[in-house]
Amino acid sequence: MKLTLEQVEHIAELARLELTAEEKERYRQQLSAILEYAARLQSLDTSGIPPTSSVLPPRSVLREDEPRPGLPIEAVLRNAPQVEQDQFRVPPVLE
């Protein structure tokens, strides 16, 4: 499985990662090698085998829906790079 530069750029865009030209080429080679290694999974017949998404027995985990205090606003905002009126401030979403 050889990835193209365009594929690498598409994945980086999906993942919202700005990459340098050097990084793109390195990841193209390394991800191609890893995917080639992973291709051995295709040789296994898994028809009729259910997927495992959790090793736990399927069960329902419910608790009483009782209101309880959350973290104070100032504690939550303390780590934020930019805050305004008790909210997280971000650059414009739309031009």
Add this chain to the structure above:
Amino acid sequence: MENHLTSLSVTQALQGLRSGDFSSRELTQAYLTRIEQLEGQVRAFITLTPERALSEADAADARYAAARRDPMQPLPPLLGLPMAIKDLLCLEGVRCTCGSRILENFVPPFTATSVQRLLDAGIVVLGKTNTDEFAMGSSTETSAYGQTRNPWNLAHVPGGSSGGSAAAVAAGMAPAATGTDTGGSVRQPAAYCGVTGIKPTYGRVSRYGLVAYGSSLDTVGAFARSAQDVALLFGCMAGADLLDATTLDVPVPDLTLSDAPDLHGLRVGVPQEYFIPGMQPTVEAAVRQAIAMLESLGATVQSVSLPHTEYALPVYYLIAPAEASANLARYDGVRYGPRQPADALWEMFRQTRGQGFGSEVKRRIMLGTYALSAGYYDAYYGQAQKVRTLIKRDFERAFEQVDVLATPVAPSTAFRLGEHSDDPLAMYLEDVFTLPTNLAGVPGLAFPVGFDPAGLPIGMQLMGPHFREDVLFRMAHAYQQVTDWHRRQPSL
């Protein structure tokens, strides 16, 4: 006195504290002094918390004093014991970096349940230990905060991702430490550093406050020198938690370990797939010798097969990055971490993430994003989840025949710093014997069973059925009653 204090086991240190041979302040100060002496060489810590440690130690000493006046006062099991915490577990008010620049100034407003339970049991926190960035690595080399070194040979890696914790315990800079294990991150550094470490059953110890990597695989464990010490820590951390819906309310079995090294009635399985061509011959020899020792203590030994073992590596390196790509979406420069300036929101995301993450983390986010993307999902992620079922069934069948599986932890001893940095696939192969445990959710215990000719420790892994950590501790404790590998300490 100080050197004596830092070579005590957890059990011995707690006995000394209870009988008043020394105070928690003396014990804590002895560790802080040793850290000051050795940290320049070993670099096990990202953040040290000496003032906090001494004030917690004084509080512990006050409780011991009160209990001496009034013996009815209950004393928590780890009261006054210094401990190091992996910097992937949140402790309120202390910076938690996860080894990443993207969290370099993050101070969590809450404490992980596993850490809180240890605090409730009385521990004194020495500091936060180094880790591969977001636990993605097998050598602690992907940390943005410097390279931890193996105390047995400073030119070698300590393993990873919990390399700081394992190195701290091996170097006598902490009697015990927490770790996390998503694909071997407790067991492999335990083996490389010659200490004992537990990866509990998935769902046994709460993941609340553990910064997520691969949520269906992540576990919280612990390191100390002996199985007895690790069992004590595990017992304090284990149990259901309302804040983690994947914890199960399965009672923790009695972890009192008999000092009679008798393993009669226990069946040990040796999976042939874990003795592969190309592995270091001294590793295989030491592990086979340790298995023979278990047999001489009364266990029966038989060969078993886990036929899908060879697929664990590709399954893991599709599932874990897929889960990571979703978990790490939260690092976007909005709520915490450094933000790169940009005129528009999406550009801010791209710049912040591109510059905040290191190269291994970006590689895994890319890999996981690809495995989950339209057109490739079924072939990669979907197929990996089905093969995971086959791997899980291998374990279920094996545990119909035996109580415990015994294998090497890794195919070789600790490699040199930088040896695998340019070849991610070679680095991933270091995890080949530890990944299946996480995919199946079963517990694993690593402990030292010898040294290679270069003087580097060799580790053995015991794996058991879900929620049977007690059998692993029992077996390793029996082994450690009749051997002294776990008592050896590096000369630093």
